[in-house]
Amino acid sequence: FCRVDPYGFERPDDFDYESYEAFFSRYLVVLTRRAIKWSKLLKGNNSIQKSLKVKRYIRKGIPNEHRALIWMIVSGAQTNMEQNPGYYHRLLEGEKNDKLVEAIKTDMNRTFPDNVKFRKTADPCLQHTLYNVLVAYGNHNKAVGYCQGMNFIAGYLILITKNEEESFWLLDALIGRILP
Numbered sequence: 001f002c003r004v005d006p007y008g009f010e011r012p013d014d015f016d017y018e019s020y021e022a023f024f025s026r027y028l029v030v031l032t033r034r035a036i037k038w039s040k041l042l043k044g045n046n047s048i049q050k051s052l053k054v055k056r057y058i059r060k061g062i063p064n065e066h067r068a069l070i071w072m073i074v075s076g077a078q079t080n081m082e083q084n085p086g087y088y089h090r091l092l093e094g095e096k097n098d099k100l101v102e103a104i105k106t107d108m109n110r111t112f113p114d115n116v117k118f119r120k121t122a123d124p125c126l127q128h129t130l131y132n133v134l135v136a137y138g139n140h141n142k143a144v145g146y147c148q149g150m151n152f153i154a155g156y157l158i159l160i161t162k163n164e165e166e167s168f169w170l171l172d173a174l175i176g177r178i179l180p
Contacts, residue, residue, distance in 0.1 A: 008118070035063040038057065038062065038070075048073055068160055068161040068162070072166055072170065075170060091168075096135065096139075104135060108127050108131060109127075115155075115159075118155065126159075129164050132164055133158065133164060133168045134146055134150060140168075153171065153174065157170045
């Protein structure tokens with residue numbers, strides 16, 4: 001196993017690779033079965049209808065390859081993104097609030113310091129993506145702006161979605177509707 005996990009986090013020096021491999025070799029069967037069920041549920045149309053079956057599937061866990069899409073659909077972020085084409089980019093092109101930018105920049109290097117993807121030496125460095133998502137959100141929701149800790153939420157969304165705009169819309173769904 002690699003010293004860095006798939007999300008970019010470094011494993012500690014005392015990480016027990018042997019136990020992890022033993023666990024993961026058994027768990028991989030469960031993950032594969034779950035991924036097949038999710039693929040059948042989605043049937044290539046990238047949409048789902050709320051149902052007890054979907055609720056049960058979500059509670060058992062969403063496979064990595066479907067997680068961003070399911071989060072986007074279930075949270076309503078996908079609908080908002082589709083109903084507001086270009087909005088995210090207009091937020092980035094708009095006038096910058098100096099206090100907002102300063103607060104965000106203060107937390108940039110504090111965000112996931114043990115994640116190789118957020119280091120300035122990374123190529124690409126996710127700090128720029130994180131900065132964009134947070135500035136756009138601060139401009140979008142001026143009542144909230146930026147609060148300490150939002151960098152970790154947005155950073156996690158970026159790691160899962162691998163998409164700047166989707167991360168913005170998920171952050172909006174979380175802060176604006178799900179956990180206001």
